[in-house]
Amino acid sequence: MSVRVLSLLFATLSLPLSAIAQTAPSPLPATRDLTQDAGFKAQKAAIDAAAAQMPNTGRAKNVILFIGDGMGINSVTAGRIMAGQVRGQDGASYVLSFEALPYTAFSKTFSANNLVTDSANGISAITTGVKTINGAIGVNADVKSKSCDGVEAARVMTIAEQAKLSGRSAGAVTTSGITDATPVGTYGHTSTRNWRSDADLPPEAVAAGCTDLARQLVQAPAALRLDVAMGGDLEDFLPVTAGGVRKDGRDLTAEWKAQKNAAVLTGKAQLEALNTKTAGPVLGLFSKGDLPSPLDKPQDVPGLDEMTAKAIDLLSRNDKGYFLLVESASIDKWHHKNDAHRALHDVDELAKAVSIALAKTDPSDTLILITADHSHGLTLSGYAPRDGRIDGVSGQGDKAYPLLSYATGPGGEHPHTGGYTAEETEALGFTNPALFGMSSAAHGGEDVPVYARGPQAYLVRSTVDSTYLYQVMARALFGAETPKTKP
Structure with missing residues (x-):
């Protein structure tokens, strides 16, 4: 010990007790008992629940994939606030149904040829496990846009088709047309997403024998064909003579109804009257094109939650299980038009449909996954009051x-x-x-959120590639073995 330290110690010991007492630290100031604070208690309960969560490592009987088209984290935040505010609650602390799920991640959405994906590659990556070029679906990246040469060689089976081959049922529900990119991700194989009816095919594509997406849905082999398909695009299934756009004269709704007990529905009343215990394959075409916004109070058009409920009732009759894709497409449609009000309302529509699925399924045997195919360039900025309207x-x-x-x-x-x-x-x-x-807003390229519950949901974590989500669903349905990739 140095002489200086010894001197200091001796000097301190030489001080009178009164002087030492004066140098003692003051008592700690009184603080509020946070155990009685509502916010503190809520988060304490949340972390206790998280700590008690046990991962379900078993197999799934069913998988439901929800897509909020264009729903980046910016849309989730603003959509949450709007959903709370329209209910007369504090929007900032409101919780959308899917935000309460136990497992989350971020998904990287780039395509094989672009930093920012479109909905075609966006969904195809999730449902096939392989990224492709923008505009292509159900194929790998070897295809060339606007050409059907090589499409068969590049064909990749979708998770819905693989579910069918395993003996399960499969379906798709959307607020877009059923031949739009995201629902096509369950059944379609094309280099060009816009070939929705034969009227969209250029002469060279017709000459080359290209098949439009409406035909691909209806004419798929029975072993792969969807059992339930609901959305819009009635005009793509009807000939010009019947009010549609088809030039080949085919009535694809009649071809669908040729299946045993099959039904084609064109209105909400028909959907409500459908007997889900006896119905065969169901094709719901509730609008000529995309379904209108619920805010516009359309007549005889079902909501996403209503279609989801019916689809689950229909598909769950299969004792072996099912795969179902549910898309809130209009988040993207309205973002393209810079109509944030309608876009964010459709975030809430997605949350309502998720609530239906959560209530109708057992978390022990059903994997529910919610994500987006891509984001949009929406921003929430500024310093409005806490109770200020999000659209203010x-x-x-x-x-x-x-x-x-x-x-x-x-x-x-x-x-x-x-x-x-x-x-x-x-x-x-x-x-x-x-x-x-721009006449139509461009997509955003940032990562998008993922939420999950059920078997193998614990694998949804960290930042992953969008193709990883296919692997989660495949592992849940088929186990660690590679599922069938050919009929």
């Missing part, structure tokens, strides 16, 4: 601006003069501003 404004006067805006889209084609008002931004049909003007 931040700031005042000439400096007031919408909380919600976009990177690209029609909102940038006609710049706004002066400050915005809440009356403008909160009105249904308002076009949110965009930085760069």
